Amino acid sequence: MTDTILEVRNLHKTFGAVxxxxxxxxxxxxxxxxxxxxxxxxxxxxxxxxxxxxxLPDSGLVSFKGENVTxxxxxxxxxxxxxxSFQITHIFENLTVAENMALSICTHQGHxxxxxxxxxxxxxxxxxxxxxxxxxxxxxxxxxxxxxxxxGEKRQLEVGMALTGNPDFLILDxxxxxxxxxxxxxxxxxxxxxxxxxxxxLVEHDMDVVFSLADRITVLVYGQDIATGPxxxxxEDPAVRQAYLGEEE
Amino acid sequence: MTxxxxxxxxxKACVALxxxxxxxxxxxxxxxGQEYYISFFSRVLIYAIAAVSLDLLLGYAGTVSLGHAAYVxxxxxxxGILFFHSAEMEPLFTWPxxxxxxxxxxxxxxxxxxxxxxxxxxFGALSLRTRGMHFIMITLAFxxxxxxxxxxxxxxxxxxxxSLYNRSALPGLDLGNDTQFYYLCLTLLxxxxxxxxxxVASRFGLVLRGARDNERRLNALGANAYTYKxxxxxxxxxxxxxxxxxxxxxxxYVSPGLMHWTLSGELMVMVLIGGxxxxxxxxxxxxxxxxxxxxxxxxxxxxxxxxxxFLLLVVIFAKRGLFGLLTGEGKGHD
Ligand SMILES: Nc1ncnc2c1ncn2[C@@H]1O[C@H](COP(=O)(O)OP(=O)(O)O)[C@@H](O)[C@H]1O
Ligand SMILES: [Mg+2]
Numbered sequence: 001m002t003d004t005i006l007e008v009r010n011l012h013k014t015f016g017a018v019x020x021x022x023x024x025x026x027x028x029x030x031x032x033x034x035x036x037x038x039x040x041x042x043x044x045x046x047x048x049x050x051x052x053x054x055x056l057p058d059s060g061l062v063s064f065k066g067e068n069v070t071x072x073x074x075x076x077x078x079x080x081x082x083x084x085s086f087q088i089t090h091i092f093e094n095l096t097v098a099e100n101m102a103l104s105i106c107t108h109q110g111h112x113x114x115x116x117x118x119x120x121x122x123x124x125x126x127x128x129x130x131x132x133x134x135x136x137x138x139x140x141x142x143x144x145x146x147x148x149x150x151x152g153e154k155r156q157l158e159v160g161m162a163l164t165g166n167p168d169f170l171i172l173d174x175x176x177x178x179x180x181x182x183x184x185x186x187x188x189x190x191x192x193x194x195x196x197x198x199x200x201x202l203v204e205h206d207m208d209v210v211f212s213l214a215d216r217i218t219v220l221v222y223g224q225d226i227a228t229g230p231x232x233x234x235x236e237d238p239a240v241r242q243a244y245l246g247e248e249e
Numbered sequence: 250m251t252x253x254x255x256x257x258x259x260x261k262a263c264v265a266l267x268x269x270x271x272x273x274x275x276x277x278x279x280x281x282g283q284e285y286y287i288s289f290f291s292r293v294l295i296y297a298i299a300a301v302s303l304d305l306l307l308g309y310a311g312t313v314s315l316g317h318a319a320y321v322x323x324x325x326x327x328x329g330i331l332f333f334h335s336a337e338m339e340p341l342f343t344w345p346x347x348x349x350x351x352x353x354x355x356x357x358x359x360x361x362x363x364x365x366x367x368x369x370x371x372f373g374a375l376s377l378r379t380r381g382m383h384f385i386m387i388t389l390a391f392x393x394x395x396x397x398x399x400x401x402x403x404x405x406x407x408x409x410x411x412s413l414y415n416r417s418a419l420p421g422l423d424l425g426n427d428t429q430f431y432y433l434c435l436t437l438l439x440x441x442x443x444x445x446x447x448x449v450a451s452r453f454g455l456v457l458r459g460a461r462d463n464e465r466r467l468n469a470l471g472a473n474a475y476t477y478k479x480x481x482x483x484x485x486x487x488x489x490x491x492x493x494x495x496x497x498x499x500x501x502y503v504s505p506g507l508m509h510w511t512l513s514g515e516l517m518v519m520v521l522i523g524g525x526x527x528x529x530x531x532x533x534x535x536x537x538x539x540x541x542x543x544x545x546x547x548x549x550x551x552x553x554x555x556x557x558x559f560l561l562l563v564v565i566f567a568k569r570g571l572f573g574l575l576t577g578e579g580k581g582h583d
Binding site: 052053054073074075076078079083084086090091092093094095099102103104106107108112113114115116117118119120122143161162165 | 467
């Protein structure tokens with residue numbers, strides 16, 4: 001299985017009495033868009049946080065590009081090519097939009113012990129910043145402090161920053177949440193253009209989006225993967241229909 | 250012209266005006282026979298260096314150190330101890346070579362900077378593993394530890410401290426001359442400010458400000474906040490050490506009081522009054538603080554009673570302190 005970029009095996013995590021992750025297994029194939037769906041509180045975000053290293057599992061294994069990263073610090077996983085967006089916006093509120101993006105560019109240029117040249121004037125930033133801003137439609141907001149952005153624009157920045165570092169593996173935790181209909185369409189379009197260029201783990205609520213984009217889908221209920229397969233199989237799966245899709249219809 | 254551009258021009262004008270006042274000050278003081286102000290403002294410049302260095306931590310790295318005076322004290326004691334051995338003709342150490350102490354400013358000031366930076370490296374490496382209240386407490390504890398260490402060092406005067414019989418020697422300058430000493434301080438402050446303004450806008454500074462705003466996001470981007478904060482802690486410690494070495498020269502006296510938490514607190518007040526995260530503001534803050542101390546102390550020994558409400562007013566009504574009021578940045582509460 002050399003084309004598996006991420007493998008999660010028998011992962012467990014409890015918060016007090018809540019079993020947020022309960023024996024989760026997940027394999028993500030290189031180059032695919034893999035959707036992770038499940039009802040609210042199913043443990044999707046908790047799973048993502050253990051994959052990225054934001055929290056550590058109680059037991060189980062996370063392996064990335066063939067390396068056991070279960071206990072590796074988040075910044076080291078990121079440096080190995082893993083990027084993410086957060087469901088709850090995590091941006092640099094006191095930096096300008098351009099600086100937010102520049103920071104994402106700079107952190108992927110090796111170390112940053114460069115004390116003299118203005119960060120926005122460095123070669124890498126001058127080359128990559130315009131495209132990074134344009135991609136999420138924030139070009140005319142570049143000089144604004146991020147705290148001044150609208151909620152939807154903050155979401156665009158959140159996703160834009162995750163994309164900027166040219167990751168091999170991108171995790172998007174409900175990227176459309178709070179974006180508004182226009183933003184959702186634009187972002188769906190954007191993700192489609194990325195298809196095949198990198199691997200994406202997409203956590204998403206909007207079923208139309210999921211079924212139109214995903215190559216594979218894993219359904220999570222009570223911290224456990226109850227089904228994994230191509231969209232058509234998942235749509236037909238009786239257990240899934242009952243546990244999850246049934247509620248929506 | 251956009252609002253930001255206007256602000257930037259106003260800021261440059263304020264800095265230029267401030268620089269002009271400081272450059273002309275000894276000259277005006279001499280003309281009007283108020284030479285006392287030359288030495289008073291030397292003190293302002295020195296405290297300004299320490300306050301600017303603290304602003305790197307408070308305003309840019311987002312780490313609240315309540316032990317910054319420790320590095321001022323270390324810098325001062327480096328000058329004091331080297332002077333003591335030189336004056337007493339008693340070698341500081343004899344192995345691996347004989348070192349008789351030193352009064353040369355070109356040696357003692359850089360040494361003060363380096364040794365303060367080393368202390369900051371060790372203390373910072375340990376304290377930056379904690380955060381929030383724990384960090385504040387551990388920085389305070391390290392500073393108090395040094396304070397009591399020097400109180401117990403009888404050889405160097407213990408509680409009473411050390412008197413220097415003269416200022417350090419600098420080839421081509423007479424540091425004993427208050428005006429020349431003033432210009433040395435002004436030059437060093439200007440150089441340090443220039444370095445810091447470059448620093449905070451650089452890639453390093455960008456990562457640092459990112460760590461201040463959202464450490465979790467910074468980690469997700471692949472950078473480890475700890476390393477950058479530690480580097481900043483060392484640079485700030487070096488700046489404080491520079492201030493300490495100048496302060497020892499200015500007062501020709503060093504004592505453990507320089508490491509006491511009250512001085513750390515005063516430096517913090519200077520940063521807050523002047524404007525946290527502005528670099529230039531703390532210079533203004535140092536001037537305002539020392540000026541109030543000077544004038545109010547003549548009226549009442551409990552002058553801090555007046556300082557308290559003043560600090561409150563500034564912090565509540567001016568987001569970027571006095572400097573923010575001058576540049577028009579202050580009203581920008583979100
Ligand atoms: N830090 C935490 N402390 C306590 N409980 C938590 C924590 N994070 C998540 N949970 C709980 O774990 C369960 C899964 O949450 P989450 O992973 O956010 O679900 P999802 O992203 O699928 O909506 C929920 O019951 C939630 O309340
Ligand atoms: Mg979630």
